[in-house]
Each structure stands twice: as structure tokens, then as C-alpha cells.
Amino acid sequence: MYRRWIVSALAVLLSIFLAACTNITSQQPQANVIATTKSPNTNSQQLPKESAKRVVTLSSLATDIIYQLDQTKLVGITGSTLxxxxxxxxxxxxxxxGQNSPNLEKIIALKPDLVIGAEGFSNQPIQRLQQLGISTFLTQVNSWKSLEELTIKLAQLINADPQPLLNRYKNFLPAQPKESYSTLVLVSRQPILAPNKNSWSGDLLTQFRAKNLAAELQAQSPIGGYVTLSAEKVIEANPEVIIVVNTPQGSSETSVLESFKKEGFWQQLQATKNNRVYSFNYYGLVNPGSIDAIEKTCQQLKQDLLGIEKT
Incomplete structure (x- = not known):
């Protein structure tokens, strides 16, 4: 069940901006993405010649950024549970x-001068809109730097000031984090997937100076920025801290963690023995989702990682 969710939703995006799981029938595809390591295809961009005044967004993060920059410019959004x-x-x-494709007739009726989509999820409707002469832009976020760059770019497109939002981002991060405990993030049980440094999750751990045990690992995986681990590899890594990611919706928050607890190797890990296993929301840690989701994740990382920070 978790394999189908991760492979179907993550494999695609990890062409964007890091989100659909077979258990999440009501989620918007753009909302269910894991950040990819690829860069957006600049050849597919069709930017407006003047600053946009009527913007339609097809991803939750772009929606939130545009709203925070200048809510008067936002005339249509994707249907995200966020x-x-x-x-x-x-x-x-x-x-x-839900998981339905964007309604092109609704978009056209809104008379947008810019439609912003997510690389990997929005390519097809974006291409169709380009054929109709509508300006478009595809986004992708797989690091903190790319979040800042995207914010600056979107601000330029709508003639807004990005600095207040950039300043807000800085407040999410710890001022001078010390290197914390060895950490392993587990985003699914079957297969066991962990983010390396080429993902939003992995880069976020870097911002908090967490020692991500999967950071340098490279392996055959359907999801860019993520590696598949065996139970033996997890035992060998023996992390001091484990972060388990909850599924976006559809089952209890502890379902993924509960499935790990049933595995024979789980009680052998020092993180388990020392009660340093933490549950995190999918949005914010795996898929940026929204600015609020990122902020909440950073707050929890400060509490769970820096709260037990090494001296």
C-alpha cells in the first residue's frame, strides 16, 4: 500500500516541487509531490511580457507564496486540502x-495572464495553455535555496516585494545550530525509503545540521532524491534519532510508525531504545506544501532535534 503511494506520487515529482498515494483519493496531484533533483525545463516556460495581474496556481506552495506576496493577484487556485x-x-x-486534472475551461474563464504549475504534475495542462497563448511558469523546489529563488522569481512576475517573505523564512531556521544526533528519516515502510541530500527533506535536515545517515547514499530508486533501504541497512546505520513521516491522509497518523513497530529489527535500534522516534507530517518535511506547513515542520525540528542537541 505504501509502496504504491510513494512510487506513483513521488516518482513523478520528484520532477517538481516535491506529493498521490493510492490511499489519498481526495488529494490534488500537485499537493502530493516529493521534490525532485531535476531542474524545471526552461524551454517550457512562456512568461508574461509585463507583470501579471491575474494569476492561477496549480500547486499549493505556489498558491501560498503568491497569496503572501499579493493576494489581489490570485484569481484561481488548485483544490488542496491544505x-x-x-x-x-x-x-x-x-x-x-481531488485527483482530477485542472479544468482548462475554468482556467480560461478566469482570464489569467499567468498560470503557475508544478514541474512533473502540471506539464500537460501547462502545454495546452501555452498553445492557447496563455503565459505559464513551472516551479520546482528541492532545497531551501530553491524555495528562496522561487519566491524571488514569483515576486518579479507579479511586481511584488519578496523581502518580507524571505525574512520570514529566515526565522524558521535556527540561528546557530550545532551538529545534532545521527538521524534517519523514513517516509514509507514498503519499501523503506529515506531521503538523501538531493531532496527537500534531505536539504532541510542540512539546514538544521542533522547528521542525515542517508545523505550521501545513491541507489536505484523510482524516486529522485530518495534511496531504498533494507532492514539490515537500517540496523547497520543504527540512528540515534528516527523521524517517521505520516501519510498525507486516509489513515491514522501513527499507521506508518505502527507498521515499523511490528518489525523485528525495530526494537534493536538505539533511537527506539532511547525513545527518540518522532512522527512528522508529510507536508512540510517531504512535500513543502505551504509556507505554514514548512514553518510547523521547522518548529518541530527545533523541538525534536535541537531540543536534544549535542553539546
Missing amino acids: FKNDPSFKDIPRVSE
Whole structure:
């Protein structure tokens, strides 16, 4: 079950901006992505000649960034569960729902002068919109630096000031983190997947100076930036801290962790023995998702990693 979720949703994006699992039938594809190591195809961009005034976004992170930069420019968004109960977005038209492709007729009716999509998930509708003469931009985030660069680029496209948002990002990170305990992030049980340094998750660990035991590993994997581990490899790594990622939705928050607890090797790990196993949300750690999701993840990393920081 987890294999199908990770392989189907992660394999594709890891062409974007890091999110659909067979258990998540109500998730928007753009919301279910793991960051890829590839760069966006600049040849597929069709940027507006003037600053955009009517923007439609096809990914949750782009939606949030545009809203924070200048909410008056946002005329249509993707139907993401991240904004389902957020009153800030309730009056903005949705151009997609669930796992359905964006509705091109709805997008065209909004008369956008820019449509922003996610590399790997939005390529097909973006290409169709380009054929109709609508300006487009594909995004991709797999590191903190790329998040900052994307924010600056989107601000340029709508003639907004990115600095307040960039300053906010800086507050998410620890001022002077010391190297913390050896850490392993597990994003699925079957197969056991862990992020290396070429992923949003891996780079985020770097920002907190966590010693990511999978950082330098390279292996055959359907998901760029992630490696497949055997139980033997996990035992060999024997991390001091383990972070288990919850599935986006559809099952209990502890389901992935509970599945690991049933494995014979789990109780052999020092992280388990020392009660240093932590559950994290998929959004923010695996898929950036939204600015709020990133902030909450950083707050939890400060608490769970830096709270037990080595001296």
C-alpha cells in the first residue's frame, strides 16, 4: 500500500516541487509531490511580457507564496486540502478538485495572464495553455535555496516585494545550530525509503545540521532524491534519532510508525531504545506544501532535534 503511494506520487515529482498515494483519493496531484533533483525545463516556460495581474496556481506552495506576496493577484487556485478549512482562500475559485486534472475551461474563464504549475504534475495542462497563448511558469523546489529563488522569481512576475517573505523564512531556521544526533528519516515502510541530500527533506535536515545517515547514499530508486533501504541497512546505520513521516491522509497518523513497530529489527535500534522516534507530517518535511506547513515542520525540528542537541 505504501509502496504504491510513494512510487506513483513521488516518482513523478520528484520532477517538481516535491506529493498521490493510492490511499489519498481526495488529494490534488500537485499537493502530493516529493521534490525532485531535476531542474524545471526552461524551454517550457512562456512568461508574461509585463507583470501579471491575474494569476492561477496549480500547486499549493505556489498558491501560498503568491497569496503572501499579493493576494489581489490570485484569481484561481488548485483544490488542496491544505487550504480546505482556511478562510483566507474560501472565496478564491478552484480550478481542480481531488485527483482530477485542472479544468482548462475554468482556467480560461478566469482570464489569467499567468498560470503557475508544478514541474512533473502540471506539464500537460501547462502545454495546452501555452498553445492557447496563455503565459505559464513551472516551479520546482528541492532545497531551501530553491524555495528562496522561487519566491524571488514569483515576486518579479507579479511586481511584488519578496523581502518580507524571505525574512520570514529566515526565522524558521535556527540561528546557530550545532551538529545534532545521527538521524534517519523514513517516509514509507514498503519499501523503506529515506531521503538523501538531493531532496527537500534531505536539504532541510542540512539546514538544521542533522547528521542525515542517508545523505550521501545513491541507489536505484523510482524516486529522485530518495534511496531504498533494507532492514539490515537500517540496523547497520543504527540512528540515534528516527523521524517517521505520516501519510498525507486516509489513515491514522501513527499507521506508518505502527507498521515499523511490528518489525523485528525495530526494537534493536538505539533511537527506539532511547525513545527518540518522532512522527512528522508529510507536508512540510517531504512535500513543502505551504509556507505554514514548512514553518510547523521547522518548529518541530527545533523541538525534536535541537531540543536534544549535542553539546
